[in-house]
Amino acid sequence: MPPKYSVIIPVYNRPQEVEELLESLTHQTVKNFDVLIIEDGSTVRCEAVADRYRDKLSIQYFFKPNTGPGPTRNFGYARASGSYLVVFDSDCIIPPGYFEAVDKSLQENQWDAWGGPDRAHQNFTLVQRAMGYTMASVLTTGGIRGGKKRVGWFQPRSFNMGISRKVYEATQGFKFDRFAEDIEFSIRMKKAGFHVGLIPEAYVYHKRRTNFSQFYNQVFNFGRGRALVGKVHPEEIKITHWFPSFFVLGTGLMLLLPFVDIILFAVAFGGWLFYLAAIFLHSLYESKNLLVAILSVPAALLQLGGYGVGFLKERFKSTP
Incomplete structure (x- = not known):
C-alpha cells in the first residue's frame, strides 16, 4: 500500500546535514511516509548515510546530473508514490509532531498544498538564530516566509512545502531551475485555483547559512529570484518586495545628506537608527537572547542590503 506522504530531499554535497534530517524523521509520531533522496550531481555523496537509515526508514536513493533544485525536486515528484509530496531542504531538522500537525490540518482544511514556518533550534549557532529571525520577521521581510503575521497572501517555500498529487499532475511542479522557483510555483498553484495554506504547527528547524558572508550571497540570490518572478508574473511584485x-x-x-543639509541628515539618521532599534527589541522579545538580538541588527542589514541589491540588479538588467 502506498504511503500517505513521500518526503523528497534534494541534496548537493551535504551528507552531514542529510544525516541530521534523516535522524529527525525517525522520531516522527506519524510514520506513514517514505523518503526519496535525490543527489543532484554531488561530488561528496550521501548514499552511505542513506544506507545507515534503511532499517529505520523506507528510503530510496537516486543520483542524477546537476540541474538545480527545481528540476531535482521534480525528479523526486515523478518517482514518488505518496498521495502527498513533501519537500524539505537538506539543512532542515523536522520536529517529531510535523506529520501529526499536517494530518490534523488536512482533515480540518482540506488543503491542496501547504507550507510551514521555520524556527531556530536550540543547537543552532547564535548567528544562525539571528539570520533565522531576520528572514521571518515582519520588520524585514513582511513575515512572508511563514509567519502568522505577514503582508500579502501566503506562498509556501520549498524548505517546507507539501502538495497533493493532483497539484503535481496539474502543474508539473517547478518551472524555474533555481532562484525563487518555489515562489513561482506557489503563484501558479494559486492561479490554478488550488486551496493553499499555512500550517503554523508544521514548522521545521532551518539552519540557513553558517556565516554572514554565505548569508549575504543567499539573500542576494533571493532578490534576483524575486525580480525574475516579476518578469513572469508582474502583478506579484508588491511594495513589500521593493522595500529592501x-x-x-x-x-x-x-x-x-551631510553634504546637502545636516539637519535633514540628522532626522534621516535618527529614523534609520530607530528602525534598527526596533529590530533589536523585536528580536530580543522573540529570541529571549541578548546576543541573538545584537546579531540580528547586522543580519537585518545584510538581508535588506543583499536582497535589495540582487533585486535591483536583476530587475534592471538589460536582456540580450
Missing part, C-alpha cells in the same frame, strides 16, 4: 531596494537606495542617499 528602497532601504538600500535610501541609506545611500542618507549618506550624501
Whole structure:
C-alpha cells in the first residue's frame, strides 16, 4: 500500500546535514511516509548515510546530473508514490509532531498544498538564530516566509512545502531551475485555483547559512529570484518586495545628506537608527537572547542590503 506522504530531499554535497534530517524523521509520531533522496550531481555523496537509515526508514536513493533544485525536486515528484509530496531542504531538522500537525490540518482544511514556518533550534549557532529571525520577521521581510503575521497572501517555500498529487499532475511542479522557483510555483498553484495554506504547527528547524558572508550571497540570490518572478508574473511584485531596494537606495542617499543639509541628515539618521532599534527589541522579545538580538541588527542589514541589491540588479538588467 502506498504511503500517505513521500518526503523528497534534494541534496548537493551535504551528507552531514542529510544525516541530521534523516535522524529527525525517525522520531516522527506519524510514520506513514517514505523518503526519496535525490543527489543532484554531488561530488561528496550521501548514499552511505542513506544506507545507515534503511532499517529505520523506507528510503530510496537516486543520483542524477546537476540541474538545480527545481528540476531535482521534480525528479523526486515523478518517482514518488505518496498521495502527498513533501519537500524539505537538506539543512532542515523536522520536529517529531510535523506529520501529526499536517494530518490534523488536512482533515480540518482540506488543503491542496501547504507550507510551514521555520524556527531556530536550540543547537543552532547564535548567528544562525539571528539570520533565522531576520528572514521571518515582519520588520524585514513582511513575515512572508511563514509567519502568522505577514503582508500579502501566503506562498509556501520549498524548505517546507507539501502538495497533493493532483497539484503535481496539474502543474508539473517547478518551472524555474533555481532562484525563487518555489515562489513561482506557489503563484501558479494559486492561479490554478488550488486551496493553499499555512500550517503554523508544521514548522521545521532551518539552519540557513553558517556565516554572514554565505548569508549575504543567499539573500542576494533571493532578490534576483524575486525580480525574475516579476518578469513572469508582474502583478506579484508588491511594495513589500521593493522595500529592501528602497532601504538600500535610501541609506545611500542618507549618506550624501551631510553634504546637502545636516539637519535633514540628522532626522534621516535618527529614523534609520530607530528602525534598527526596533529590530533589536523585536528580536530580543522573540529570541529571549541578548546576543541573538545584537546579531540580528547586522543580519537585518545584510538581508535588506543583499536582497535589495540582487533585486535591483536583476530587475534592471538589460536582456540580450
